[in-house]
Amino acid sequence: MSTARRCAVVTGGARGIGEAITRELLARGTDVVVADWNATAIDEFRPPADQDGGRVTLVRADVSQEADWFRVLEVARSTYGPVTVLVNNAAISPKRDGRRTPTSEMSLDEWHSVLAVNLTGAFLGSKLVHADMSAAGWGRIVNISSQAARTGARVAGVHYGATKAALLGLTRTLAFEYGPDGITVNAVTPGRIMTPMAAGVADEVNQAMQRDIPVGRLGTPEDTAAVVGFLVSDQAGFVNGATVDANGGSWMG
Numbered sequence: 496m497s498t499a500r501r502c503a504v505v506t507g508g509a510r511g512i513g514e515a516i517t518r519e520l521l522a523r524g525t526d527v528v529v530a531d532w533n534a535t536a537i538d539e540f541r542p543p544a545d546q547d548g549g550r551v552t553l554v555r556a557d558v559s560q561e562a563d564w565f566r567v568l569e570v571a572r573s574t575y576g577p578v579t580v581l582v583n584n585a586a587i588s589p590k591r592d593g594r595r596t597p598t599s600e601m602s603l604d605e606w607h608s609v610l611a612v613n614l615t616g617a618f619l620g621s622k623l624v625h626a627d628m629s630a631a632g633w634g635r636i637v638n639i640s641s642q643a644a645r646t647g648a649r650v651a652g653v654h655y656g657a658t659k660a661a662l663l664g665l666t667r668t669l670a671f672e673y674g675p676d677g678i679t680v681n682a683v684t685p686g687r688i689m690t691p692m693a694a695g696v697a698d699e700v701n702q703a704m705q706r707d708i709p710v711g712r713l714g715t716p717e718d719t720a721a722v723v724g725f726l727v728s729d730q731a732g733f734v735n736g737a738t739v740d741a742n743g744g745s746w747m748g
């Protein structure tokens with residue numbers, strides 16, 4: 496299931512699930528531009544030693560800002576060539592003392608900030624890579640949604656749950672629109688995955704979630720990255736508009 500030498504953009508790719516996706520694509524020989532707003536995560540990212548893998552460039556950028564997207568894509572094109580793989584992974588899930596903000600107390604600013612990153616970011620990226628992908632007659636877009644899109648968010652706030660469900664609508668609509676150009680658009684809905692985002696809540700919350708997972712463990716970032724690796728491969732060309740539930744069996748559609 497190789498992915499030929501191609502250029503990918505992975506948002507939020509310096510940490511957590513995004514970092515594992517970056518490493519998965521590099522191992523498959525894909526060149527990767529990481530767009531992440533966390534300067535510390537960028538500084539701490541250590542490229543793999545594998546000489547046969549892809550090359551990586553990390554750019555500090557906020558995916559909710561169109562100007563930042565222009566900068567990221569300029570770096571990608573001038574360094575590696577046209578962008579034919581996009582993974583919209585960056586997201587935020589604001590908490591107060593490890594708990595969701597009650598909807599009745601949520602400010603409009605907090606609501607807008609989550610929509611801007613989790614949903615508008617994916618819209619902007621998907622819009623701006625279309626020219627490269629359609630010119631190549633080949634493209635792969637993967638949107639990292641969440642099990643919260645299926646079940647409602649149990650730990651995160653209403654903004655997070657709403658954006659993750661909206662990403663599934665964005666995925667299916669783009670799958671119709673971009674499919675004729677040779678571009679597939681799919682979503683992954685991870686269950687509970689141990690990352691800095693998931694560590695933002697009390698241990699008891701994660702322990703309770705683990706009890707509900709038939710495979711008996713929380714997920715790892717690599718569990719999600721492996722699904723993305725398949726979806727961006729040549730072999731996945733007939734998978735389009737799909738949502739892949741990767742949650743250890745805690746939700747089965």
Ligand SMILES: NC(=O)c1ccc[n+]([C@@H]2O[C@H](COP(=O)([O-])OP(=O)(O)OC[C@H]3O[C@@H](n4cnc5c(N)ncnc54)[C@H](O)[C@@H]3O)[C@@H](O)[C@H]2O)c1
Nearest residue numbers: 507510511512531532533557558585586641688690691692
């Ligand atoms: N961890 C889980 O249990 C879980 C479950 C389901 C879905 N997800 C989804 O997986 C994805 C990754 O989650 P994670 O747990 O690795 O989160 P994380 O917080 O550990 O990492 C997110 C990364 O995105 C970056 N980021 C955030 N906002 C950004 C912005 N505006 N511009 C650029 N980069 C930005 C962060 O700097 C960070 O590197 C998210 O879409 C999340 O909703 C996570």
